[in-house]
Each structure stands twice: as structure tokens, then as C-alpha cells.
Amino acid sequence: MGLISVILITLLVKGQSEEQACKLIGQTGYLEFSKDGDLIIGGIFSLNSSRAIDNYGYHAYPALFCRRLNPRELLFARAVIFTVEEINTNSALLDGVTLGYRLYNGCGTESLVRAALEAVTEGESCRKRVQALIGHSSSGVIYFLFYLQISHLSTCACLSDKRIYPTFFRTVPSDQFQISALVQLMKHFGWQWVGIIHSAEVYASDGVAEFIKQGKAEGICVEYVIYYKRTDTKIEHKVTEQLKASTSSVVLLYMSLTYTRELFKNVDGNKLPRKQWIGSEAWISQRDLASLGSKNVLHGAMGFALPQSIIPGLSEFLLSLKLSDEPESVMIKAFWESFFDCSFSSSNTTKLCSGDEDLRTISSAYTNTELRSVRNVYTAVYSIAHALNALLQLWSYCKCNFNLREFIYIYMYIYFQSVNPPKSVCRDACPAGSRKAVNKQAPVCCFDCFKCPEGGISNETGRMQCFLCTAEFWPNEKKDKCIPKPTEFLSFTEIMGTVLTAFCCFGVFLSILIFIIFLVHKETPIVRANNSELSFLLLLSLKLCFLCSLTFIGRPSDWSCMLRHTTFGITFVLCISCVLGKTIVVLMAFRATLPGSNVMKWFGPTQQRLSVLAFTLIQVVICILWLTINPPFPNRNVQSFKDKVVLECALGSSIGFWAVLGYIGLLALLCFILAFLARKLPDSFNEAKFITFSMVIFCAVWIAFIPAYVSSPGKFTVAVEIFAILASTFGLLTCIFVPKCYVIIFKPEQNSKKHIKMMETQHFVILTIALTNETFQMYTFDNCCN
Incomplete structure (x- = not known):
């Protein structure tokens, strides 16, 4: 109360130092209730809720006529009277000093201003004037006066600016708090898409502006804003059409109680879609609005209201009102006639009022003694009383220690009309994903x-x-x-792995079968021809080639990655070395049949074994260097595929990998060239043409392997490599050994010494003719040249 006391001191000192120098002109007489006292409290209440103006054709001052009665404002005025009387009976407060009151009626903007001016100018001295004003119930225009005013219902946040309204106080929360609560309420229910209808009042327009500002910060959007004017004759139709066309399910109705009653009476709810109404504290606690008329406008409403509290003795005071309490009051008579639907003058249409009717028998805003805002009026009067008490103590003891106190504002959450909280969004939140x-x-x-x-x-x-x-x-x-990501590798259990494993096993079985056939018939000419040792070694190496393809199937590990390419490289070099040895034997055998040739002593069995060993050791050295410097290792390839991880064997050193393949290719090319040169040489069992064909298949497979290997994704890279191994191995096995097995099994008569001697005789004749032709050609060439 300290700040209020300071303002009171300033105003009283100013009033005592200045003489009455002004006079109110124009219409006066707004005083309705008064009582003398040592100190006077003023109050302005709109006992009428509408007015009319008569300007007399500009020949006299305009006259204001108040019309419709407002029982709620009468309740507020009577609450002031009750509180003043209660304070006067309290010896602990304003001891020896009595309070009086002057309560004025202001039914419109003009009336409010004139009533306020009348309140602050009436009285010949400072002590006869009102020391403070209580009111008004709206955030109107009377707060420009440099006079202490305490409002019980003016909630506009604009009035909190002390630079503009330094003497204004209130016992009701600012709309700033209510707006924050409404925004949080909508956020709680997820209502992000709302419509707004507000009245043509400072209270409503400022409140809506603040709601839009705070709502935007919380992600709440406004679909439409309807400006409700009483003077607009088609406004109800506009409201109906907008509500029907809107997609939002929630409507913020920010209006004073008077505007709200008028809207609900005029709008036909039967034509409206179901909406969730959000109300401001001005009307949300009025239960009668839910059943106003039969148009079913309020399907559901919620909002925040002032806390409800009971003031001891107030109800009895209000309901015990009699005409004898205010015999001179024309306003009380008017209310009485309205309450009891009677008249104090003779009338044929209404009954005669006795003045003794009981207010407990009627239902009105005046008899609603639980009205939440009454507590604010009660608190306002006590605030002024405490400030005056502090002022009197200051004068008595010269103490200047004031405490500035603020009210703690509390709202109550209110809802009526059962309705499930609807969804009100412009668009549903984007789902996960x-x-x-x-x-x-x-x-x-x-x-x-x-x-x-x-x-x-x-x-x-x-x-x-x-x-x-x-x-x-x-x-x-x-x-x-x-x-x-799912992992992928070529496994034994999948179809591709199973098929390749089956072919590998079949190749091993076929190699063993041919080995057994050759072993059983090892003394026959067809096996002994072209060095049987190399044939058995070749079969062994082919079997190892089939087996090494199995290392490519299954989950890659450190050992499997190192064994894959090294065993493949070494076994294939061993295989090609044997084929190369057999090819050289064919060539040497032909040279050995020429007169005076002893070339076979330079490439006998020992030299053949050493050549195979030497060629293979070179590949072994390459593999050892590869494994020593930068060996292959298991790798989780996450780059090749976006939706899976490929388990593979990284090459480590790509130079080592291509060196192994290059060396195999070099030997295969050399073998192919030699076999091609020896393909038509006469021999009983000349293998050169079969070796040539096998080398063609071998080279074709591995030439096609390179682009397929590079372009194949994931496990198919491994499958391509296995296919190349199997295809080239089957090519060598089939081309070199199957024809011999065919002769051994199905043409045994050709695998005999007699047949061989006959074939050697034929070959000798052919060789002699060939040599004769060669000699003749050389002789002709020599004579021609000489």
C-alpha cells in the first residue's frame, strides 16, 4: 500500500495548496449513492448498460440518457457500501476516522468521463472531495485523470504502463497473465489452428493482439479474426458463415460479458458446426450462457476465471436490501421494478410493487453473491483504507517507511458443456519418417x-x-x-554358394576319377606318352584348383583372405607349368626324330621337373612378398551399397594381386603360343592341339574375367572369380584328359603297341615326304639364287 499512500499524499497536498478554480459545465447529477464521512471514497459503476444522446439541435448542451439496467454493477456498488460499513466498525483500522462514499452511474464513454469529473470536482475543500476512485469495470477512457484510481475489472495490459497511467491500480490480473494462460492451454491440447472473435473494445482488441503475439511464439496460428460490432446489422450472418467455412475447431471468444450475451442471442447455433469455445475471464464463469436461448451455440467452452471466494456477511447484506434503505434512490426503484416485474405506479399491465418483496425469491446477477469479481471490489476498498491508515500514521509519527506490495494473481480453470477436446490444427504434425x-x-x-x-x-x-x-x-x-545394415557375403547355404560348391566338388570328383583311370592304365602307351609324370602332377594341380575355389565361399576371415588368392595363384601356376612342360615335350619330341638330333637329352624328365618347380617358385615368391608387405584382409564395405554391408576380402596391395594374375597370364600365353606352333606336328598321341584348345578357353575365360570382376557388385565379385577358376579348370581338365579317357575306355584297340607302330610308320612316311619336299625346296632355292 506504500505507493498508493504516496500518491494520496501528493494529491491531498496539491488539493490543499490550490483553491477551487474550476466548475463543471454541462450535464451533472450522476451521483446515485452517498454517505458522509471524514474521508470519502468514490466509485463509478455502469448501473445502466446503454445510453442515448439528445443534442437538442445544438441549441443547448447535449443530454445523455441511460437505459438498460445492469444488475451486476448494482452488486458492485452495494459491495462498496458493505465494505465501507465493515471498515467503519473495525477499530483496528482508521481508528476514530470514518469513511464515506459517493457512488456514480456512468453508462457510456461520455457518462463515464462526466461522472469521473463530477466525482473529483465536487466538494468545497480537499477533505470533502473523494480521496480515491474505485472503478470502472471496463478498460475505458477515464484513466487519463491524475487521480488515484483502483479498478476491480479493468484488465487491459496497456494500463500497466506507469508512464501513461501513473495513478492507476487494480485488484484484477492484467490480461497479460490471462493471455499467457490461454496460450499455454491451447499448447497443452495441441490446438495450433484457431479462430478469433472479439468485440470493439480496448479490452478485447489489446487482448487479441497480445494473444496473437504470444501464440505465434508458441506455434499457434490464427485462421481468421472477426471484429464484432454492435452497429453492424449483418454481423451475426458474417459470424455464422465464417464459422461454417473455417477448418479450425477452436474459437477464442474475447469479449466482455455484455457483448457475449448479445452474440449468443443473435447467432443461431443450430446452423453452426461444433466448435470448442475458449473464453476470456469476462464471461467464461457465467453458467447461464450455456443455456442461453434454444440455439445451442456453446457446444463446449473452457477458459480461466478469477478464483471464487465467499465474503462473510456480504450475501446477507445484499439480499436484505429494502426500499427503505435507499428511499430517495430512483435507481433502486427502477431495479426493484425490474427484479419483481412490478410497478410503483398504477398500471393495468403490471402488478403493483409493495417494496417489501424478498430478493431471495428471484434469480439475477445481483443475487449471485458468489460472483468472482465481487472479491476484487472488496479488496479495492480495503486497499484504499489501508493506504489512508498508513497516511494517517505518517502524519502522526512522521515515519516515511512504506512497503510496496503487489497482489498475487491466481486463475481458476473452468469448463462446461461436456465435449471431448477436439483436434484443431491446420495440418497434422509431420509423422516420424x-x-x-x-x-x-x-x-x-x-x-x-x-x-x-x-x-x-x-x-x-x-x-x-x-x-x-x-x-x-x-x-x-x-x-x-x-x-x-544387413551383412552380405557369399555363403555355402545360399543358392549361388551351393551351386558353385557343387561344381567344385564335381570337378574334384572328376579329377580323382581321371587320376584313377590313368593310374590303372599307367603302363598303356596313351598314358606314358608325353611324360606320365607331368600328367599325374597336372591332375593333382587341377584338383587343387577346384579345391582352392572353396576358400572364396564363406565369411571372410584373416586366414581365408590370405589363402584365397595365394593358393589360387600358386595352384594355377603349377597347373600351367605342367601344361607348358607337356607342350615343350611335344616340340622336343619332334626335334628328336630328325636325323642326328639329340635335343631330348636337354629336356629329359629331370629338366621337366625342374622347370615346373622353377615356374612355381616364382609365383610362391610373389605371394610371399604380397603377404609380407600388404596382405589381403577382411573388410566391411559400406561404400558400394547404401542399404547393406558387404563382407569382403580387401586386396591389400593391388600390385600384388595383379602381379599374381599377370604371371599366370604370361605363362598361359607362352603355353598357348608353343602349343599353337606344335598343333600339327605328327605324333601318335600329339597333345598340342588339345593343349591349344584348352589354352584358348583358359585365356578367353580370364580375359572376360577382368571387366566382369571390376563391374560386379558385392558377393557377385567373388562369384565371378570362382566361376573363372572353375571354368578355366574344367577347360583344362576336359580338353587334355577327356579325349584320352575316351580312347582308354571306349577305344582300347587304339591304346596298343601294334596300333602305335602302324601310326609311327605312317608318320615316318609323312615325315620323310615332308623332309624330301623341304630338301627339294632348298635345292631349288640354291640353284635359283646361284
């Missing part, structure tokens, strides 16, 4: 939703951005979580 994008052509609540891009997820609704999964994770189908 998508992102929100602002639509520049629409309010921020009317956004667009887009699926997360490939590899991205959003695990919450309404996210502005998606984020990418890490390298070894991939979004699930809903794109709301990252799950580990």
Missing part, C-alpha cells in the same frame, strides 16, 4: 511434409530436418529409426 517444410504462401502452421531422403530418418513428429544414418546403419521402412 518425414520432415516439415514451411509453405511461404500459407501460415506457419500450414506447412508441407516431405518424406526423408534416402538414408535419412526422423524419429519424432514435426521435425524440421531429417538426419542421416551412420555408415553401418540404414533407415527402416518407416524411416523413423536407423537399423544395422
